[in-house]
Every structure is written in C-alpha cells, then in structure tokens.
Amino acid sequence: MLRLSLAPLRVGSFSAMPAMAKARGFRSHRMVKCYSTSFGQSSKKLLFRQLFEQESSTYTYLLADVSHPDKPALLIDPVDKKVERDLSLVKELGLKLIYAMNTHVHADHVTGTGLIKTKVPGVKSIISKMSKSKADLLVENGDKIYFGDLYLEVRATPGHTIGCVTYVTGDAPDQPEPRMAFTGDALLIRGCGRTDFQGGCSHQLYNSVHSQIFTLPKDTLIYPAHDYKGFTVSTVGEEMLYNPRLTKDEETFKDIMENLNLSYPKMIDLAVPANMVCGLQDLSAKGA
Ligand SMILES: N[C@@H](CCC(=O)N[C@@H](CSS)C(=O)NCC(=O)O)C(=O)O
Numbered sequence: 001m002l003r004l005s006l007a008p009l010r011v012g013s014f015s016a017m018p019a020m021a022k023a024r025g026f027r028s029h030r031m032v033k034c035y036s037t038s039f040g041q042s043s044k045k046l047l048f049r050q051l052f053e054q055e056s057s058t059y060t061y062l063l064a065d066v067s068h069p070d071k072p073a074l075l076i077d078p079v080d081k082k083v084e085r086d087l088s089l090v091k092e093l094g095l096k097l098i099y100a101m102n103t104h105v106h107a108d109h110v111t112g113t114g115l116i117k118t119k120v121p122g123v124k125s126i127i128s129k130m131s132k133s134k135a136d137l138l139v140e141n142g143d144k145i146y147f148g149d150l151y152l153e154v155r156a157t158p159g160h161t162i163g164c165v166t167y168v169t170g171d172a173p174d175q176p177e178p179r180m181a182f183t184g185d186a187l188l189i190r191g192c193g194r195t196d197f198q199g200g201c202s203h204q205l206y207n208s209v210h211s212q213i214f215t216l217p218k219d220t221l222i223y224p225a226h227d228y229k230g231f232t233v234s235t236v237g238e239e240m241l242y243n244p245r246l247t248k249d250e251e252t253f254k255d256i257m258e259n260l261n262l263s264y265p266k267m268i269d270l271a272v273p274a275n276m277v278c279g280l281q282d283l284s285a286k287g288a
C-alpha cells in the first residue's frame with residue numbers, strides 16, 4: 001500500500017481506490033490524502049460505543065481515535081430522534097465528530113445525519129454511491145474512510161437494498177484487533193435484512209454475505225444496524241455456524257426470504273424519501 005501525505009495534519013480523509021487498480025481488481029489503495037502521525041498500541045486507540053434507539057430497534061455506533069490529539073470521531077447509522085443524546089456523548093467524551101454515515105437508505109427510521117450537519121459545522125455525511133442518495137461523500141467498494149490513524153474499509157453488500165455497504169475496521173498491523181464489521185441490515189445476528197423492497201434481491205444478499213462478510217477472519221465482531229431479540233454483538237464464525245438463514249444453501253435461503261411474511265416498516269413512506277436526502281426533507285419542510 002502506498003500512502004502519500006499530500007495534505008499534512010488532516011484529521012479525516014477519504015481515499016478512493018484508483019481506477020486502474022479497481023479495473024484490475026486490486027484491493028490495495030493509494031492514499032491521496034492522509035493524516036501523518038506516529039502509530040501507537042492499536043487496542044488503546046479505538047473508543048467504541050454501541051447506542052440503541054428503542055422504537056426502531058436501531059443501533060448507532062460511535063467510533064473515535066482517542067490517541068489522536070483531536071480525537072476524531074464518526075457515527076454510523078444515527079437516528080434523528082437520538083441526535084441530542086449522541087451529540088451530548090460526543091461532547092462529554094471530548095471528541096471531534098467528523099463523519100455521520102449510513103450503511104444504507106433506511107426504511108424504518110429517519111437518519112440523523114442531516115440534523116447532525118446542521119448542529120455540528122464541518123461534519124460530512126457519507127453513504128454509498130450505489131444508494132443514489134444525497135451525502136457529502138459517496139463511497140464505493142474498497143474505499144477507506146480515515147478518522148485519525150484508524151480507518152474503515154467499505155465493502156459493498158447489496159441485497160437488502162441496492163446500495164447497502166458494510167464498514168469494516170482496518171486490517172493493517174496498527175489497526176484494532178479483532179476487526180469489527182458494521183453490517184447494516186445485510187447481516188443481522190442470527191438473521192439478515194429482508195429483500196422485498198428498495199431493490200432487494202435474495203440472490204444478491206446471499207452472495208454479498210458469503211463473499212464480503214463470511215470471508216473476514218472468524219473472530220471479526222458483527223455489529224448490525226438492528227436487533228429485535230436482545231442481541232448486541234456476534235462474530236463471523238458464530239454466524240457461519242448458527243445463522244438460521246445464511247447457513248443454508250442458496251435455494252433454501254431464497255425460499256426462506258420469500259416466506260418471511262413481514263409487514264412493511266411503519267415509517268417506510270416517510271423514511272425512504274427523507275433518507276434519500278440525508279434525512280433533511282423534514283427539516284426543509286420546517287424551514288430549517
Ligand atoms: N417492524 C419494523 C420493521 C421490521 C423490519 O422490517 N426490519 C427490517 C430492517 S429495517 S429496513 C428487516 O430487514 N428485518 C428482517 C427481519 O427478519 O426481521 C417497523 O415497523 O419499523
């Protein structure tokens with residue numbers, strides 16, 4: 001991996017894989033911007049919090065590089081109703097929030113990313129390019145999102161929606177171990193996201209999970225966007241053994257997904273259009 005420090009002392013930077021490398025299917029990256037500093041004990045660097053929103057059973061994750069003087073932080077899948085809680089925590093912990101990001105266009109709640117941007121100047125919103133929704137940074141498979149010396153790798157995991165991504169902590173020697181995968185609704189603990197709306201496809205989801213998540217080290221921690229049964233965390237190894245849907249062959253999986261008989265999320269008609277614009281639709285209606 002080649003890192004070029006063209007922009008010194010940048011706390012957050014986003015690196016896209018060069019087109020040539022992408023075309024050749026390489027997974028290495030050339031950093032066009034990065035923060036240059038010394039690397040310390042990785043396990044001491046990452047601050048991690050799992051937060052919960054009860055109405056939609058959504059997990060929001062706070063990650064920060066606390067070894068860095070600025071303590072740069074990011075929020076994954078914030079919910080609009082819990083923005084005050086999340087930002088109070090960020091403040092109490094002395095963190096500098098730089099990114100508010102989504103794993104996909106949620107159908108069951110309104111994202112907090114747009115609201116966060118109005119409250120914390122400088123925060124950039126992130127979502128996948130494939131989602132075709134609005135955000136400051138549109139990421140693709142293989143991109144790296146730096147916060148201080150730590151980073152998240154973007155893995156495209158479509159199937160629940162066309163634009164679903166999984167964010168995985170880095171695999172370099174200076175990055176935290178075990179790895180952590182923020183799977184959104186692609187992989188839930190002992191379950192997975194439904195595939196009956198938003199361009200969902202069970203064939204695609206099956207392949208996404210098997211090729212992009214089950215290929216991670218078995219001790220990789222799985223942190224989903226939702227849990228409806230009281231679980232908080234799993235591992236790749238555990239889901240490969242016990243997931244009642246994804247341990248099956250693809251035909252059985254398709255059959256399971258076609259017969260879930262779930263009612264549509266209560267907020268789908270409000271949430272999807274709002275989330276296509278970072279959750280800001282409601283705010284613009286109120287003149288914000
Ligand atoms: N009852 C909830 C919606 C529940 C639901 O559909 N959850 C989604 C993830 S949010 S898009 C899902 O994929 N569930 C899979 C499953 O097996 O439960 C509401 O009304 O909001």
Ligand SMILES: [Fe+2]
Nearest residue numbers: 105106107185
């Ligand atoms: Fe979803």
